[in-house]
Amino acid sequence: MPDVKVIAVEEGNRLDLIMDRFRQIVGEDHVIAEPSRKEDYARDKTEDYFFMPDVVVRPRNTGEVSELLKLCNEHKIPVTPRGAGTGLSGGALPIKHGVVLSMERFNKILHIDELNLQATVEPGVITEVFQNAVKEKGLFYPPDPASRGSCFLGGNLANNSGGPKAVKYGVTRDYVINVEVVLPNGEVIWTAANVLKNSTGYNLTQLMCGSEGTLGIITKIVFKLRGYPQKNVLLLIPFSTNEEACRAISAIFVAGIQPSGMEFFEKEAAAKTFEYCEKVLNSPVTTKLTEGMNAYLLCELDGNDEEVLMRDAERVMAVVEKFEAGEVLFADSAAQKEELWKIRKNISPAVNWYTLTKSEDVVVPRGNLPRLITGIKEIGRQYGFDTVCFGHLGDGNLHVNILKEKISESDWKTKIPEGIGEIFKLAVELGGTLSGEHGIGIAKRPYMPIALGAVNLELMRGIKKVFDPNGILNPGKIF
Secondary structure, rough: OHHHHHHHHOHHHHHHHHHHHHHHHHHHHHHHHHHHHHHHHHOOOOOOOOOOOOOOOOOHHHHHHHHHHHHHHHOOOEEEEEEEOOOOOOOOOOOOOOOOEEOOOOOOOEEOOOOEEEEEEEEOOOOHHHHHHOOOOEEEOOOOOOOHHHHHHHHHHHHHHOOOHHHOOOHHHHHHHEEEEEEOOOEEEEEEOOOOOOOOOOOHHHOOOOOOOOEEEEEEEEEEOOOOOOEEEEEEEEEEOOOHHEEEEEEEHOOOOOOOEEEEHHHHHHHHHHHHHHHHHOOOOOOOOOOOEEEEEEEEEOOOOOHHHHHHHHHHHHHHOOEOOOOOEEOOOHHHHHHHHHHHOOOHHEEEEEEEEEEEEEEEEEEHHHHHHHHHHHHHHHHHHHEEEEEEEHHHHHEEEOOOOOOHHHHOOOOOHHHHHHHHHHHHOOOOOOOOOOOOOOOOOOHHHHHHHHHHHHHHHHHHHHHHOOOOEEOOOOO
16 A cells, blocks of 8 residues: 555655646646645544545546546555545545545536436435435435435445435445446446346446445446335334334334334433434424333334325334333324434434544344344443444444543543444344444454454455555555
C-alpha cells in the first residue's frame, strides 16, 4: 500500500504539477486544498475519528473520474471515495491522506423506466429523494437506512445498506441490476446488463455491493423497482424484557406472518430519544409508552388489501399474547404512525447526542437473538460499559451502541475494544457475523479474523489485488 501522506512528501514542483492537473480535469472550484474547507471531509459519523486529506477533488462525470484515477494510479496517490459522510465504520475516511474523491456532484436521477420497473441514477443522489421520485410514479424502492434523508445511493451500495424494510424486501444488493464502475487504472466498465436474469460469467455487480469503495468508483447504478404498496398498519408492542421481545419476533415469523418492518428498541433507547426530540429537535413525542415495560417492537404490515392486513395484525396480537407483553398500541392515523417511526429513526442521533459511542451492528439468526442480547449485557458488565440496543431484529440485525459516559480515555481506547471483540465472538458463536449493514471500514477491521478464516481473507486480498494492483483505492479498509 502507498505510504501515508503521499502527496505531502512529493517534491514541490511535482506536487504543483499534479494539483494543476486536478484543476484542469475538474475545474478550479472543485479542487479543495484549504484546511478549513477540508475538515468536513476528514470525519464521518464514526465516533470522533478525524483524518485530514491532502486535497479534496469533486468530479462531475465519469470521464473526469477516469482521468483522476489514471493520474493517481500513475503517481501511486491514495484515493478515498466519499459519498455523504454518514457512515458508521470509517469507510470513507482518508486514513492514508492523499485524495478524497467526493461524489457529491453526481446527483442526477438519469431515467425512470416505468415499463421495465428500473431506474438509472448517479451515486450522489440522496436515498429519500430517489424514493420520493419513484413514488410519484407509483413505484417503490424499499431500502431505507435511518439516514435516508441525507445518505447517498452510492454509499448504500458500497456498504450494502438495509433498513427497516429489509426484513420483507431485502437490502440494497437485491435491487442493483447493473453498475458503471471506473477501475483504479481509469478503465470504465459496466458490470452486467439491464436484465433481471443473468448467468453470464462471474457476478461483478454483486461483488461491488458491500466492497466499500476498495475495488472501483461507482458512477452510475441501475436499480430494480417494485409497485408501491398502498396500505399499511403499524403496531407498537411492549414487553417485560428484551429477551421476551426477541422470542416473540421468531414466533411471529413461525406463524407465517411477513411484516414489512420489525424494529426493536429497549426502554433506555426510547428515553434518550424522547429527550433528544424535545431538547434538540424541538418536536416532543406525544405518544406515551406503556409504563413498567423494558422493550418494544414496532411491527409494520403492508400491502394492497386492508382486510388482509387487519387479519394479519390480529394474528400478530394473538401471537404476542403468549409472551410477557403489555397492551398493544394500534396506530390509528398517519400522524401517529409518523410519530412512532420518529421514535425509532431518531434513536441513533439521540444516543450520540447523549455521549460519544462506539456503534456496532452484529447479526445472528433470529432464533438466537435472546442469547445474543443477554450475552451483550453480560459482556458490558464484565468490561464496565453500558449499551443501548435497538435495530432490525426481524432479520436478526442488532445495533449495539456502547456509551462512553465516564469511561476514561485509556479504557475507551484499550479495554472497551476488547469487550467489543467479545461481542463479535459471541455473535459468531451464535451463527452470525460482524456487520449486517454498517460495513467493516476501519472500525471493525481488527476483528475480521473472528468472522473469517485465513483462506477467506486471502481470497479477498487477491480480488483486491486484481482490481487495484497498486493499492491506491480506499487503502487501509477491511483488511
